[in-house]
Amino acid sequence: MNLVLFIFIVLLGFTSYYFGRKKAYTIQSTNKRLTALPQFYGYYLAIWCAIPAFIIYSLWAIFEPTIVKLLILSDYANQGYLDDELNLIYEKTKALSRGQFTGEVTSFIQTSSEKYLNLRSIAQSSKVVIVLCIIIASVAYAYKRISSNNRTREPVEKFFNAVLFTASLAAILTTVGIVFSLIFQTIDFFKVIPLFDFVFGTHWYPAKAFVRDSSEALDPTMYSDTFGAVPIFAGTFFIAFIAMCVAIPIGLMSGIYLAEYASYKVRQYAKPLIEILAGIPTVVYGFFAALTVGPFLKDIGTAMGLEVSAESALAAGGVMGIMIIPFISSLSDDVITSVPQSLRDGSYAMGATKSETIKKVIFPAALPGIVGSILLGVSRAIGETMIVVMASGLAANLTLNPLESTSTITAQIVVILIGDQAFGDPKTQAAFALGMSLFIVTLCLNIVALRVVKKYREKYE
Amino acid sequence: MIKISAKNVDVFYGKKQALFNINLDIEENQVTALIGPSGCGKSTFLRCLNRMNDVIDICKVQGEIVINDFNINDKGCDVVRLREKIGMVFQKPNPFPKTLYENISYGPSIHGMAQSKQEMDEIVEISLKKAALWEEVKDRLHEPGTGLSGGQQQRLCIARAISVQPEVILMDEPCSALDPIATAQIEELIDELKKEHTIIIVTHSMAQAARVSQRTGFFHLGELIEHGLTDKIFKNPDNTKTQDYITGRFG
Numbered sequence: 001m002n003l004v005l006f007i008f009i010v011l012l013g014f015t016s017y018y019f020g021r022k023k024a025y026t027i028q029s030t031n032k033r034l035t036a037l038p039q040f041y042g043y044y045l046a047i048w049c050a051i052p053a054f055i056i057y058s059l060w061a062i063f064e065p066t067i068v069k070l071l072i073l074s075d076y077a078n079q080g081y082l083d084d085e086l087n088l089i090y091e092k093t094k095a096l097s098r099g100q101f102t103g104e105v106t107s108f109i110q111t112s113s114e115k116y117l118n119l120r121s122i123a124q125s126s127k128v129v130i131v132l133c134i135i136i137a138s139v140a141y142a143y144k145r146i147s148s149n150n151r152t153r154e155p156v157e158k159f160f161n162a163v164l165f166t167a168s169l170a171a172i173l174t175t176v177g178i179v180f181s182l183i184f185q186t187i188d189f190f191k192v193i194p195l196f197d198f199v200f201g202t203h204w205y206p207a208k209a210f211v212r213d214s215s216e217a218l219d220p221t222m223y224s225d226t227f228g229a230v231p232i233f234a235g236t237f238f239i240a241f242i243a244m245c246v247a248i249p250i251g252l253m254s255g256i257y258l259a260e261y262a263s264y265k266v267r268q269y270a271k272p273l274i275e276i277l278a279g280i281p282t283v284v285y286g287f288f289a290a291l292t293v294g295p296f297l298k299d300i301g302t303a304m305g306l307e308v309s310a311e312s313a314l315a316a317g318g319v320m321g322i323m324i325i326p327f328i329s330s331l332s333d334d335v336i337t338s339v340p341q342s343l344r345d346g347s348y349a350m351g352a353t354k355s356e357t358i359k360k361v362i363f364p365a366a367l368p369g370i371v372g373s374i375l376l377g378v379s380r381a382i383g384e385t386m387i388v389v390m391a392s393g394l395a396a397n398l399t400l401n402p403l404e405s406t407s408t409i410t411a412q413i414v415v416i417l418i419g420d421q422a423f424g425d426p427k428t429q430a431a432f433a434l435g436m437s438l439f440i441v442t443l444c445l446n447i448v449a450l451r452v453v454k455k456y457r458e459k460y461e
Numbered sequence: 462m463i464k465i466s467a468k469n470v471d472v473f474y475g476k477k478q479a480l481f482n483i484n485l486d487i488e489e490n491q492v493t494a495l496i497g498p499s500g501c502g503k504s505t506f507l508r509c510l511n512r513m514n515d516v517i518d519i520c521k522v523q524g525e526i527v528i529n530d531f532n533i534n535d536k537g538c539d540v541v542r543l544r545e546k547i548g549m550v551f552q553k554p555n556p557f558p559k560t561l562y563e564n565i566s567y568g569p570s571i572h573g574m575a576q577s578k579q580e581m582d583e584i585v586e587i588s589l590k591k592a593a594l595w596e597e598v599k600d601r602l603h604e605p606g607t608g609l610s611g612g613q614q615q616r617l618c619i620a621r622a623i624s625v626q627p628e629v630i631l632m633d634e635p636c637s638a639l640d641p642i643a644t645a646q647i648e649e650l651i652d653e654l655k656k657e658h659t660i661i662i663v664t665h666s667m668a669q670a671a672r673v674s675q676r677t678g679f680f681h682l683g684e685l686i687e688h689g690l691t692d693k694i695f696k697n698p699d700n701t702k703t704q705d706y707i708t709g710r711f712g
Contacts (some may be wrong), residue, residue: 057682075486243468264518265519277655340555342551342553343555343557343558344516344554345516345549345555346551346555346556346621347557347567348512348513348544349513349544349548349549349551349619349622350540350544350545350548350567350568350571350621350622350625351540351541351543351544351545351568351571351572351625352567352571353541356571359559360567360571361557361558361559361567364557364559365557365558388537456545
């Protein structure tokens with residue numbers, strides 16, 4: 001029913017567009033000058049037809065359940081029920097009316113459920129009637145305005161402005177919402193675990209929190225030495241460091257090759273090929289690291305008499321580096337290509353060779369942009385999850401040995417949130433605290449990176 | 462005395478021929494102006510003289526260009542040495558995004574001309590003095606070269622070009638991005654520089670060609686129509702096309 005109504009409104013909207021345009025042509029045929037192109041008349045009518053109807057429709061959808069609930073529960077008012085019990089009654093009523101209720105049916109609930117069905121059908125039909133009335137009224141109003149050849153261009157333009165504004169507002173509000181959900185959970189977490197212990201503690205062992213019986217009262221002291229984030233922060237930066245050790249030299253050099261040395265033909269094929277790397281899902285990189293690179297490193301290590309864990313920071317970091325190569329290579333290629341040709345000419349004309357020109361003129365000129373691309377790469381490395389979860393192990397060792405396993409913020413969040421979890425439990429909230437710290441770190445990196453890139457742009461444009 | 466001698470020079474961009482059989486002798490320690498309408502090939506010819514056309518993939522140069530009895534289009538020609546001997550100043554001032562000092566020391570350092578910091582300081586000072594820029598910038602040698610005004614930037618580029626003591630300086634419309642005052646300063650400078658260097662200047666301004674040059678070559682549609690003493694070209698040209706161009710009937 002709702003879907004039918006929805007489609008009906010959309011169809012009416014389209015129809016009114018054609019009516020509006022037709023009206024405009026009629027006005028034109030009487031040799032009057034139109035105030036806008038005919039399609040603006042169409043848009044105007046269509047907007048007036050569909051938008052008020054949709055607004056009423058969605059308001060109805062939002063408020064109908066609440067009002068129905070209030071009406072149902074008004075029968076039970078002043079009978080000494082608690083809020084929870086009232087909710088239960090309402091849920092039972094709904095279930096019964098859908099025929100999904102399996103418990104014992106009391107006469108109270110029977111009556112309520114009949115009343116519920118009744119209310120719903122009244123609501124449904126009155127909704128249709130009201131929406132249709134609204135459509136008729138607003139279309140009539142708009143049609144009258146069109147007929148008297150009123151301005152249509154400005155309202156239509158304002159409407160598109162409003163639509164675009166709403167879209168960007170939605171994006172911003174979502175971000176704000178995510179940040180707030182992080183903040184509140186994080187604050188709850190720090191009510192139990194002192195900030196100091198989290199930031200400077202060197203022992204991360206959330207499994208200790210798994211064994212807590214959640215019906216017991218919360219005893220903060222049992223968590224001392226459980227949520228010390230130093231090992232996983234260290235692990236995160238360590239793996240990111242290994243990744244950048246792989247990604248920066250290879251990415252940068254291939255970027256320079258593509259921008260300066262490669263002939264047009266090579267570039268045409270090589271660039272998309274490198275960018276394919278960016279299209280590989282990270283989970284594929286993950287099992288490449290876990291099943292191919294990890295054992296391979298272990299074999300080599302064993303042959304050399306080193307003790308290598310099958311899940312090592314080196315494997316995860318190395319593969320992560322390969323994943324980041326295309327970002328750095330592609331971005332630095334763009335930056336280097338956008339260094340003005342006049343600088344190259346100036347340097348060649350002084351008798352500099354190609355490599356001298358790149359080293360002494362082009363690279364310094366492109367440096368801010370290159371730094372920006374590297375920082376974006378770092379923030380990706382820090383936020384990367386799948387590869388670490390699969391290839392680097394989950395034990396949060398505090399180590400600087402790349403051959404041992406270590407863990408990162410993202411991997412720990414996965415560990416914490418996999419399986420059953422209780423909200424309001426410090427274990428779960430720890431994930432939010434970690435998420436918050438991760439968010440802050442990558443946000444700072446992105447801000448710095450964007451600043452640097454912007455500064456570079458100002459210089460040459 | 463003849464410094465550069467171009468013989469039967471053809472230039473192709475891909476399949477399109479840009480220059481047709483150019484024969485031109487450049488006199489030492491004189492200013493030679495190359496004039497002609499846009500797209501006539503005068504800049505292309507200028508870029509042949511220090512093999513800057515090598516930078517353009519599809520560009521092919523044929524014929525002989527002899528400098529100091531040596532054909533620079535020979536296989537054995539060392540482009541680095543050639544460009545050390547033949548400097549170039551471009552249409553748009555293109556200082557490197559480095560300090561003023563580094564802009565000037567760039568050439569001498571890649572050619573290993575200075576053994577010590579002191580020698581380098583000297584080269585920088587002399588070059589800037591020759592380019593008539595020293596007085597304006599001597600207190601801010603370590604500020605970025607891009608911070609100068611357009612005219613100053615162009616003089617910086619000239620200083621950069623003369624820092625390696627080239628025998629020839631090629632100038633590709635060096636004043637087209639500058640205001641009249643800066644232009645006058647550069648023209649004065651060109652007059653000064655010709656004592657030590659041979660100068661070839663491409664220009665769109667006939668008045669500038671008449672003011673600064675001793676000899677002039679007129680290009681049209683990839684051909685060298687006429688060349689000779691500037692006075693003669695401007696007052697009594699042999700070719701009617703030259704006459705038409707100079708009197709402003711086309712171009």
